[in-house]
Amino acid sequence: MKLTSYFHNFFQSSQSSGILLLGCVVISLLLANSSAGESFANLLQLQLGPYSTAVWINDGLMAIFFLLVGLEIKREIIEGELSSFKNASLPIFAAIGGMVVPAGIFALFNAGTEYANGWGIPMATDIAFSLAIVAMLGSRVPASIKIFLAALAIVDDLGAILVIAIFYTEQIHWMYLIYTALIILLLIALNRLQVTRHIYYIIPGLFLWHFMHHSGIHATIAGVILAFTIPTNASDTEISPLEKLEHSLHTPVNFFIMPIFALANTNILFKSGMVDGLFSTLGYGIILGLVAGKVIGITLFSGIAIRTKLSSLPADSNWTQMVGTGFLAGIGFTMSIFIALLSYKGDVDIQDEAKFAILVASFLSGLTGYLILRKSGQKQLPN
Structure with missing residues (x-):
């Protein structure tokens, strides 16, 4: 049966995937606080x-999401916006600032x-939700800003995973890490x-995920590692294995994996006293760290990198859009909640207060970033 043009356009639209994702957030919150919550x-x-x-x-489905993002980042490094050092280095400097200042x-x-x-x-920056918000803006935001945010969020998540591994992981299983390293060497050899054929990468990739999961390090990083071993080329005309895989993953990731992820991770049960937690030092630290710290750190470190000519602004972008992107990076959500659970093991009340503060901060950051980018992009829209 042939899809109508309406449904074809729906499934091709990144804006509709963002709307679907936000709809799942609302449904999840309603479910968690209804009679069906338990x-x-x-x-x-x-x-x-x-x-x-x-x-x-x-850990499983989101590894596929990270695989897709990793494929997009690698393609841009080889033939796109991140192919020059000045462009590729900016997300790294920005991510460092976006981690150091909020933590401080x-x-x-x-x-x-x-x-x-x-x-x-x-x-932490929640890559799924931040990219969903920027996707909803469509042509109001230049592609270079979307790529910059994706790269920033990847580096940010890598940093968060390292923080978890070093400071919050109770035990690292070194034998599984050795197995992980051997699989990575195999994948690199296949590339060389x-x-x-994709199957020769997917099967070792499954073992890579399994070993990384058991090593104590967050398993989603396996998706990024696998992505960077998939072969590609610098040609705009010849379709590479990377581009074929990237194309095949877009629809299932945007319209299945990300919505399921939103449903599973927004089920926050509101309890009495949670609002009071917003006005504690815990609440201040989380909210100001995500809402103010992220944008300050990202714009400050980006400004230093550009001023010293180590980096350059993304193509067709401006500083207003960089500020808006900095606010979107303040959507901490899933990774922030994960770190909160590790930070306050055994104290459910503090965990709940931290979750609520993260939800409020992520909402404020996402809304502010959306409004700034929407306003700054109006002049770019065709009449």
Whole structure:
């Protein structure tokens, strides 16, 4: 059966995927705070083989999302916006600023308190939600800004994963890390031997995910590593294995994986006293860290990199759009919640207060970034 032009356009539209994702956020919040909330929570904890539903979603499906983003980043490095050092270095400097400043703000409020261990919470950028917001803006935002945000979020998440591995992981299983390294070497060898069939990368990629998951390091990073071993070329006309895989992943990621991810990770149960937690040092550290710290750190470090001529602004962009992007990077959400759970193990009340503060901060950051980018991009729209 042939799809109508309406449905074809729907599935091709990145704007509609963003709307779908935000709709799932609302549904998840409503479910969590309804009579079905307990059943929904039990469903997420249901064991499916060796892992729970939530683990399959957050560590399994999201590894595929990271695979797609990694493919897009590699393509841009080889033949696109990130192919020059000046453009490629900017997301790295920006991500460093977007981690250091928020962590410093949190520590400023919470050093010496019972909340001090949560300094890593405002460092994280939720790549799925931030990209969904910028996708909704369509042509109002230049492609270079979308690529910059994706690269920034990747570097940010890599930084957050390293922070978790070094400071929040109770135990690293070194034998699994050795297995992981061997799989990576195999994937690199396949690339060097110019193996082009996807199956020869996907099967080792599954083992890579398994070993990384058991090593104690967040398994989604396996998707990025796998992406960077898929062969590509610098040609605009010849379709490479990377581009074929990238094309095949867009629809399932945008219209299945990301919505499922949103449903599973926004089920926050509102409790009495959570609002009071916003006006504690914990709340101040998280909200100011994500809402103010992210944009300050990203624009400050970006400005230094550009002023010293180490980097350059993304093509067809301006500083207003960079500020708007900095606010979008303040959507911490899933990774921030994950770090909060690790920071305050055994204290459910503090965990709930941290979750609510993250939700509020992410909403404020996302809304502010959306409005700034929408306003700054109006002049670029055709009449």
